[in-house]
Amino acid sequence: MKIDKQPTVGDDIDSRCLKCKDVTNHTIVALVGDQVARVQCNVCKGTHNFRPVKIEKKPTVRRQSAGRTVAGKNGLTSRVMKAEAHFRELIGGRDPLAAVSYAMTANFKDGDLVDHPVFGLGIITRKVPPNKIEVTFKEGSKVLICAPAEHK
Template sequence: MNSLGIVKRLQLGGDIDAYCGKCKEIREHVIAALSAQGAVERVQCRTCQSNHIYKEKQAKAASTRTSTRGSRKDTGSTAESSGPLRAYSMQEKFQIGDRVEHPKFGLGVVVESRSGKIDVKFGRELKILIHAG
């Protein structure tokens, strides 16, 4: 039903407003396919000419997304860590279990040590860093 109260019948080749994933906006589309029940299945965007499944108008919902990245302050393995917190420096030598504070990655724990390199766990991420060992 439009603003005048007239019921619009959906038919092939007819116009309909739909969300276009390529344009990322609600645009005018041409109906390209209807289901047996008469529902719109596929449309073609009049702006970008892309064919896609019909998506009804979507209101912009408030984002409820949460961060999946671990906190920089939480190492997730405090039981393994030992000793005082040390600032990371390439000139320092680190051992397994040392707690490290990195200027970019935050707090971490050394989980592996080999010649010249250490594996440090920062939350859920594992980073390979250079050290003097």
Template sequence: MTTKKLRTGGEVDAWCTKCRLDLTHRIIAMVGDVVKKVECKTCMSHHLYRQPKSERENRAAARASARSSSEPRAASSSPRGGGAERLTAAQRAERDQTLAWERAIAGQPSGAFKPYRVTLTFGEGELIHHSKFGDGVVAKVIDRGKIEILFKDGPRTMAHGQP
């Protein structure tokens, strides 16, 4: 970033949301001394100003070093024990689905899996091998024509018992 005073029509380095790179942008809107909107000089897209990724990383590293140089924290102060593994709700749900799938098919020989066909009828807990989705287990029977099968990448509603 330059040391010149920023002004509308001037240039600034910014993260381009379309190019996904730190590039030179033209300032097209400011509020006071704060850059609000920019135009990428490479792809000509308009978007909100975002600091260059290199600046964000430098600031994050500085904050981390400041935190580590201040008084050390006890490991027991975190309610979860470590905090190193913080998962979002979606990540937790995905992990739980994968664990359920692994538990259901654990130790099953390959002969225990029935090949999936729309014409066959399946019951809850049956092991299925699908040509595209792989091994799965019938999680529930929705109705006479539909079942929910839990595959490694998540549940899928599929047809069964069709003539």
């Protein structure tokens, strides 16, 4: 149901009047198509182009969603940086050239530096009996197979 009726000449309409410097009651004197073209001010009786009464809207632009996206990215970055910082702390002061090339048949000790063909430089942080080692690499720790521990 449409309650707005088409404006016609002679109808009353609110318009901004430059002479009255206010929104006043006007009478429509001319239409262009469906649009009100000219109006006569009922206060000062001046005829002028119709000026619609603008409803001022304050912009309420919020960029919280963008902020959340950035925060998420930072969260990921900080996790990676945390792992890297932890890794650097573990190998701090160690000579990467002293790293032993990783091999499934090699025997490793706690704290040994390992050079892995895929993961790169790592340090043995835990031995997992009987034949596994936990190695911490730059991007995190992994459990790898090694030679069974030697018995004394």
